[in-house]
Amino acid sequence: MSISTQDPELLPEDDAPPDLSIQYLKREDSFLTVCRCFSGITAISALLCVVANVFSAIHAFKNGNDIFGGVLRCYAIVIALFVAVAESEWQRIFQFWRILEYWAGRGMLQVFVGVMTRALSDLESGGKALVILQQLSSYMLLGCGLLYIFSGILCIGHLKRARMKKAKSREEALRDLEELEQRRKELQSLLVRRN
Structure with missing residues (x-):
C-alpha cells in the first residue's frame, strides 16, 4: 500500500476523505x-x-x-x-x-x-x-x-444515562477528529513548503 503525496484536490473521488462538517457532528x-x-x-x-x-x-x-x-x-x-x-x-x-x-x-x-x-x-x-x-x-x-x-x-433515567454515555464517547471521538484534522493541516503545510 503506497501513500500518495499528491494534492488532495487531485485525488480520485474514492480516495477523498468524507466531507463531514464539524458543526453537523457537534449537534x-x-x-x-x-x-x-x-x-x-x-x-x-x-x-x-x-x-x-x-x-x-x-x-x-x-x-x-x-x-x-x-x-x-x-x-x-x-x-x-x-x-x-x-x-x-x-x-x-x-x-x-x-x-x-x-x-x-x-x-x-x-x-x-x-x-x-x-x-x-x-x-x-x-x-x-x-x-x-x-x-x-x-x-x-x-x-x-x-x-x-x-x-x-x-426507565427514562436509564435511557438518559445511555444517551449521556453515547454523547460522551461522541465528544471524545470529535476531539480526536479535530486533533487529526489539525495534524493533517500541519502535514499539508509541511508538504507545500518542501515542494
Missing part, C-alpha cells in the same frame, strides 16, 4: 437538553425550598415558641440543599448515595422535601409573602419529584 442531543432543563427547574425548586425553610427557621427561633419546628426546618434545609446538589449529577454524590442515580429514588427524596416544606409552613406567622414562597416551592418540588418517580418507573 446537541435534544433529549439531553430537555433533561438538563428539567434538572435545572428541579434545582431551582429545591433552592426555593431552602430559602423558604431558612426564613421559617429564623422566624421559629426568633419567637422561641417553636424550637422543634425550627430544628425540623434545619433538617429540611440540609436535605433540600442535598437535592439541589444531586441535580448537578456530581459523581461523588452517586458514589455514596447510589439510590439517587435512579430517578425514582431521587423523586422520592424530592417529594419528601416538598411535603416537609409544605407541612412545616406557618400560615399564621411570617407574613403572606413567606406563605406564598413556602407553598410555591413545595408544590414545585413535589411536582418535580412525582414526575421523576413516574419517569423512573418508565
Whole structure:
C-alpha cells in the first residue's frame, strides 16, 4: 500500500476523505437538553425550598415558641440543599448515595422535601409573602419529584444515562477528529513548503 503525496484536490473521488462538517457532528442531543432543563427547574425548586425553610427557621427561633419546628426546618434545609446538589449529577454524590442515580429514588427524596416544606409552613406567622414562597416551592418540588418517580418507573433515567454515555464517547471521538484534522493541516503545510 503506497501513500500518495499528491494534492488532495487531485485525488480520485474514492480516495477523498468524507466531507463531514464539524458543526453537523457537534449537534446537541435534544433529549439531553430537555433533561438538563428539567434538572435545572428541579434545582431551582429545591433552592426555593431552602430559602423558604431558612426564613421559617429564623422566624421559629426568633419567637422561641417553636424550637422543634425550627430544628425540623434545619433538617429540611440540609436535605433540600442535598437535592439541589444531586441535580448537578456530581459523581461523588452517586458514589455514596447510589439510590439517587435512579430517578425514582431521587423523586422520592424530592417529594419528601416538598411535603416537609409544605407541612412545616406557618400560615399564621411570617407574613403572606413567606406563605406564598413556602407553598410555591413545595408544590414545585413535589411536582418535580412525582414526575421523576413516574419517569423512573418508565426507565427514562436509564435511557438518559445511555444517551449521556453515547454523547460522551461522541465528544471524545470529535476531539480526536479535530486533533487529526489539525495534524493533517500541519502535514499539508509541511508538504507545500518542501515542494
